[in-house]
Amino acid sequence: xxxxxxxxxxxxxxxxxxxxxxxxxxxxxxxxGAADAGAATAPAELILQASDLAVARDTSLAGTVTLTxxxxxxxxxxxxxxxxxxxxxxxxxxxxxxxxxxxMAVLDAAGITSAADAARAGLAAAEAGEALARRQLDSxxxxxxxxxxxxxxxxxxxxxxxxxxxQLAGARAQLAGAAEAAGYxxxxxxxxxxxxxxxxxxxxxxxxxxxxxxxVDARILELAGEVSVQTAVRLRPGAxxxxxxDGYQGERFSGEVARVEPVADxxxxxxxxxxRVPNQAGHLxxxxxxxxxxxxxxxxxxxxxxxxxxxxxxxxxxxxxVQSGAPQRRPVQLLQRDESSGAVQLRxxxxxxxxxxxxxxxxEGAKLQIARQTxxxxxxx
Numbered sequence: 001x002x003x004x005x006x007x008x009x010x011x012x013x014x015x016x017x018x019x020x021x022x023x024x025x026x027x028x029x030x031x032x033g034a035a036d037a038g039a040a041t042a043p044a045e046l047i048l049q050a051s052d053l054a055v056a057r058d059t060s061l062a063g064t065v066t067l068t069x070x071x072x073x074x075x076x077x078x079x080x081x082x083x084x085x086x087x088x089x090x091x092x093x094x095x096x097x098x099x100x101x102x103x104m105a106v107l108d109a110a111g112i113t114s115a116a117d118a119a120r121a122g123l124a125a126a127e128a129g130e131a132l133a134r135r136q137l138d139s140x141x142x143x144x145x146x147x148x149x150x151x152x153x154x155x156x157x158x159x160x161x162x163x164x165x166x167q168l169a170g171a172r173a174q175l176a177g178a179a180e181a182a183g184y185x186x187x188x189x190x191x192x193x194x195x196x197x198x199x200x201x202x203x204x205x206x207x208x209x210x211x212x213x214x215x216v217d218a219r220i221l222e223l224a225g226e227v228s229v230q231t232a233v234r235l236r237p238g239a240x241x242x243x244x245x246d247g248y249q250g251e252r253f254s255g256e257v258a259r260v261e262p263v264a265d266x267x268x269x270x271x272x273x274x275x276r277v278p279n280q281a282g283h284l285x286x287x288x289x290x291x292x293x294x295x296x297x298x299x300x301x302x303x304x305x306x307x308x309x310x311x312x313x314x315x316x317x318x319x320x321x322v323q324s325g326a327p328q329r330r331p332v333q334l335l336q337r338d339e340s341s342g343a344v345q346l347r348x349x350x351x352x353x354x355x356x357x358x359x360x361x362x363x364e365g366a367k368l369q370i371a372r373q374t375x376x377x378x379x380x381x
Contacts, residue, residue, distance in 0.1 A: 126168040221277050
């Protein structure tokens, strides 16, 4: 049986590739080299470079939380048609600045406009009828006081006035509704901002609920992300955030933690966090990718290894620890990540543990070998 041995560095050896190699070493029969059918397969051999290993060290890292995502305007809304009609005027286009209440488009809604006109005419008639009924009631009261009119006739005049007053109130309500509907013919900006999308053309027929424009307020941009519960409890609204934004090389932007959701997602067990960066001057563009780092104001000490040693998903993190010349899978918990140095602090390992940092398929219990060092190109053999 072949026994894996540790190959010591030699001057004539060439540098091996930095990837992991798994070499299966079968058991052979003592005579003739034929495989022994009753023998078990020997453990796999794992050949690594020295650079594929790292030793965990007990260090202290600054307490930071990192979130990545797309910067979106804090306020963004679609302006929709409120009534059927035809676009008779367009007063805003993509990229234009708008003020709250500004007319962005006008719809020609003939039927609704006619209804408003009819309601105004009805109100005028009701006002005239109410005025006449009031004068007749006043005259009936004077005649009744002089004894020239019976009580029944006075009551009849009062009833006529009450009916006229009711008709006037109904006409006013009808006009208010018609005027409100006609007012929707003017499409207004909901707040100060800019038009990011125009979805309608001049002369186009529209229906209620159809999107006409999208207006954004990019004076404040927001980055939404999710963190673990352990990380969320360390974040507080108002904490300072440093932003790095794609396309703005060398520039840093400052913001703050806006909100931390009070409930973790039942499916992912993660908590939503929202970071804001002011953009009053409009220097930043919405829709760009950004990285936000939150300083939580503390330093954490613990076993630290390169981030490349960390494997698995958010709820099943692990590292490969070398023990007795073989890799052993070790579950860990992420305590802290330092983006600048590429290091992570983990619970589950101790200072002095040797971990595998190179990518590749690793089988637990494989026999470990360290490949020979190579001479530099052009060096002596």
